[in-house]
Amino acid sequence: MGKEPGKQRLLGGRYRLMSPLGRDGAGIMWRAHDLRLRRDVSIKEVQPPFRGGGADLGHARRRALREARSAGRLSHPAVISVHDLLEDRGRLWIVMEMLEALTLRETVGHLGHLPVRWTAWIGFQLLAGLRHAHEAGVLHRDINPGNILLTGERVVLTDFGIAALNGDPGVSTTVPINCSAAYVAPERLRGMPASPAADLWSFGASLYFAVEGSAPYPESGALSALERAAAGEPAPPVRAGTLRPVLEGLLRRDPAERVTADQAARLLSQVLRTEGMVVGPSRLPVTRLPPGPFTM
Structure with missing residues (x-):
């Protein structure tokens, strides 16, 4: 990541990367802290695919913009909340709500x-x-x-x-x-x-x-x-x-x-x-959980 040993990287002068959370097909997910709003967030480091022996930065940029704009125009408890999109040192980063899930x-x-x-x-x-x-x-x-x-x-x-x-x-x-x-x-x-x-x-x-x-x-x-x-x-x-x-x-x-x-x-x-569960109107999220937890 190009940072000094023991020193956490700061993105955009605001988001401090803390630890990697995992990887999906398009990038690495990080736990980070928003210094301005003093809250933890998750950040996707969008990694470009390699085509013809080189990184396809254009494809990575289009995908990141599409993801941020698509999710960013939505506001619903069942859709991930996107807070920010930034470019730092030639890489794109999508800032999202932090979920323990x-x-x-x-x-x-x-x-x-x-x-x-x-x-x-x-x-x-x-x-x-x-x-x-x-x-x-x-x-x-x-x-x-x-x-x-x-x-x-x-x-x-x-x-x-x-x-x-x-x-x-x-x-x-x-x-x-x-x-x-x-x-x-x-x-x-x-x-x-x-x-x-x-x-x-x-x-x-x-x-x-x-x-x-x-x-x-x-x-x-x-x-x-x-x-x-x-x-x-x-x-x-x-x-x-x-x-x-x-x-x-x-x-x-x-x-x-x-x-x-x-x-x-x-x-x-x-x-x-x-199944004996109380539900509200179908356009509203259910407020009562089913019997027993289903997370580990």
Whole structure:
């Protein structure tokens, strides 16, 4: 990092890097402290991909701007809050709220699979944030269990790095290589543009993973993207119980036959009431947690 031993790096004269939190496909996440507002934040150090033997700084800049602008125009408890975007010594840094959380993927990895009531609660909260994004014209395009954070009180959708504005003709229809085909809607694998319905398919595939303990299609190795696009319906869920109609409605291959966000919200509300949980209007976050913690 180019800093003196024992001395923490200061970004933009304001954010002091403290320790790395982890790495995703686009960069390194850091714990940092905002000296101006005296609060801890998380900061993504956007790392450029290497193309033709060199770093593609233009691609990294476009991705960082897209992520910051897409998430920055949203304000919802189920969407990560972006505070700032800065460039320091030739690198881009995205400043976000600090969350002590596990991803849905990590949580299922610890527990094997989640009970129906937890999965329905996660889905109900996450769907509220996704509907908010769609109403603001933002398509996420990369919903998967690794981009869903669980804090014990909130369910938060993060990583808007390949998000796009709905209807933007300049957005590529190509599925990025780092997207898992298991969570990409069939029509996108066939080259069709992203849409709210495609986000809903990915949302349904993530809920399937939560309650079943595995993705609706193999996550790696067994199927290429083209084979996945031509594959039949996913295996019927066996642990989903009252969630089964929700999953089957969201995972329909034809986007015209897929349930809408409003329909999915009503179905999830019914599941939660059947499970004995009190829920508010479908556009508001649930305020009562399900019985028992689901973070480790």
